[in-house]
Amino acid sequence: MTTATPPSAPHDALGLLKDREKVAERLLKSSARHSFDPDTELDWDAPYEPDKWFWPPELVSLYDTPMWRRMPEEQRVLLSRHEFAALLSLGIWLEVILIQLLTRHIYDKPSTSAHVRYALTEIADECRHSKMFARLIAKGGTPAYPPARPHHNLGRFFKTVSTTPGSFTATLLGEEILDWMQRLTFPDERIQPLVRGATRIHVVEEARHVRYAREELRRQMVSAPRWTAELTRIGSGEFARVFARAFVNPQVYADVGLDRRAAVEQVRASAHRREVMRTGAKPLTDFLDDIGVLRGAGRRLWQSSGLLA
Secondary structure (H helix, E strand, O other), X not given: OOOOOOOOOOEEOOEEOOOHHHHHHHHHHHHHHOOOOHXXXXXXXXXXXXXXXXXXXXXXXXOOOHHHHHOOHHHHHHHHHHHHHHHHHHHHHHHXXXXXXXXXXXXXXXXXXXXXXXXXXXXHHHHHHHHHHXXXXXXXXXXXOOOOHHHHHHHHHHHHHOOHHHHHHHHHHHHHHHHHHHHHHOOOOOEOHHHHHHHHHHHHHHHHHHHHHHHHHHHHHHHOOHHHHHHHHHHHHHHHHHHHHHOOXXXXXXXXXXXXXHHHHHHHHOHHHHHHHHHHHHHHHHHHHHOOOOOHHHHHXXXXXXXXX
16 A cells, blocks of 8 residues: 655656655765864974875866967876866855855754754855865965955845745756766876875865755745745746856966966857866756746846856
């Protein structure tokens, strides 16, 4: 004898939604087993190796462009160091926004629930990640690369007015593309050992964050009023456009002795770069499509960002 699912049980395009508390309990158990302190887990005293990369060359923005083919290997490796610093700076900015969004999300929820306890656990994770990123930038001897002032102010506005589903959509956008790139980085023996260790920590802990955000976004899109769902679609598309443009700070090109304007033009014209960004975004865009985020004007904004074909 089987038990029928009540017709009122929440569903989305992917089927029956998992219970919020059960998901949070599993994530709390995973956090207890697999959480790391970068200050003690990583060998910060070991010097960087002069011939190793800071980012897989195939993921460096200029890879396979005419400018790249003219660059000596030493300059290519240097560019990977600066682009890695730029991505770490982007990560700190996004995680500071995420911490504030999570705090808003749990403000009026029961403090003893597993859902809230996991959100607090994730906030602690993100604090450790941001400190680790800052320490990596300092050790690399490069500048920090904060977002452009308009993007910085847009982030301030977004984290203040964002709806809950909009917050989780932006969270996934900030996490999943970088996570895909880091999954290619930490097993790569061409990469600096410290960078590999840091990206491994981030990948392990971010997997839980992605699960938490996906489940909550699915739940929110089922129950959200029509105006909230539409605002989420448009807002996520605009955030995708900002994210794609902010992904690599153009100042990195000047800082390694390249013509900044020419480098930006070649990156924008690069078929390889477009493929990298779309491939990195595909697991997320497939998911967002399934739950109804990529529709109408929002889908067109995503396409204009270059993250969706």
